[in-house]
Amino acid sequence: MNRDKWLISGPPLFYLVVFFVIPTLIMVIASFRYAGEYGGLAPVLLHDANGTHLNLTLESYQEYFSDFIYTRLFIKTLVYALITTFFCLVFAYPLALMIARSEKKRRDLLVLLVILPFWSNFLIRIYAWMIILGPQSAFTVALNGFLGLFGMNPVRLLFTPFAVVVCLIYVQLPFMVLPLYANLEKHDPALLDAAQDLGANGWQRFWRVTFPLSLPGIYAGVALVFVPVLGIFAVPDILGGTKGIMIGNLIKQEFLEARDWPFGSALSIILTLGAMAIVGGAALFARRRDV
């Protein structure tokens, strides 16, 4: 029995160790190393007259804390991620509920429609948003015509933080719908009937029965949306204009343009720790409330 367990869980465990744990450790070590003159990393061991010693430094972390500008970018990224997560939840919940309560034979089709966007390339979908939000698109023209009716100035949609958040919500929405649906679909309809028999109205049935039961689905969806948004760089790169950059762009820039791998690694680690602290804190808070 024990051997069978290892046979099954061994390969994925091995895969995770090799492709997740080891790269993370490399990143941690890299963040304490010096940058190589031409990019890459300086050697870990330094040989000189006094023998061989370790060539490590806290420089990259000092750089982060030396200027508040990095923390400001981090906070801005958090705000974008929170807004995205909030709207994903608000949009996804009714959708997931609708799918879960629809006829059984139609559900599969509806779920398929939710994941349909994944069939086309991520970047192509972002470029499509460039067209949708561009100044000459039907959407923008109609919106500005509407605003004009009230004597308001036309607005620009493309290359704004608004464009970034709209596209982030679009990209992440399925990741909220799917765990919510998986949870809501399992609810026993008899519970709602019982609540009704006991005199609960529609709102009470939702708020006292469905919603508490769906909390695990909400947690899963929030984590699936929130954490990836923190590291995303393609969306702000393409749609962000002069104000849209996020921490992911900075990390990419450190590895490519600045050729400063240690600082890029340090930023990644600070981001990972920050995300873990937030998710961990939220989980702790949720557990305390549940008890």
Add this chain to the structure above:
Amino acid sequence: MRLFFLLLSFILPAYGADELHLYNWNNYIAPETVDRFESYCKCKVIQDYYSDNEELLAKLAAGARGYDILVPTGNALASLVKQGALLPLDKSKIPNLKNINPAYLNTPFDPGNRYSVPYAYTTTLIGYNVEKMKELGLPTDTWAVIFDPKYLVKVKGRVTVLDSQRELMAAALKYLGYSVNDIDEKHWYQAMHVILRAKPYWAAFNSSSYIKELTVGNIWLVQGYSNDMFQARNDARAAKRKFTIGFSLPREGAVLALDNMVIHKDAPRPDLALKFINFMLDGKNSSELTNMIGSGNPNLAAMKYINPEIASNPAIFPGKEELKKLEMLKDLDMEERRVLNRLWIKIKIE
């Protein structure tokens, strides 16, 4: 990584056979030229692409191997030379080197051209919607139109600049009358202030989609590369737009980016690589790229094959006077890169 390629060489019998691995910029060689080289050397050209020098350097720094020819720009070339990543060229195998205009030889990036031969060049300049600029009465021969709020108020939200630390900084430094390679931190701060003052009027930092935005008419004024402007102009023409796209070198001067063919020191087929270099230095072969994308051409023997409309454009083929004002970007050292990077983050976040 090396092990990976070793394994690959067992799996793919064709590897190490008559194949030339070319790691080049996107859209930077004419397909007919490749076809002709393949039939001439009876080999296959395998192409891989990068979209900026940083991508090339990062990939090589991470251990990518198996490429014969690379086409780095001056500053990336200098970095590769200093790293000892290149193979010295056997000039006796490259008789066509005589075709190259001496003005483009012996650059500080590779003195004496030990490792590199010039391939093509672009300039970083101003592209614009001709009709809009006329209508608004804006000049098109100065960086002031990109940086001075006096002009920018008329084109607010219709301007993009390159999303590149070095290029944008270079333009601001030129606007202030400094060299693009000025590394005085005070001058960098001045340049940063010029950029921050202009930033509210810009729509975006954009290096990828400005060709399309110009062609469609969303954006009227951009900082960008000469070959991209050439494409934008042709695209606007082909789409029968009511406006035309123009481009010109600012009188303050600009960046010239000279791309060079080099052979990697671990190249599997240096013999084919030398053949390729000599082949590309032939006038006709070299002219095809220029006719296709409007890049500058350092090859004197190519001039007679080049479309006269391109050859007579001073923004693509700068004359003696213009050439004096053009500068090539030098590589920055680690400390300078950190300083510039921090300024850039301020520029992006403020």
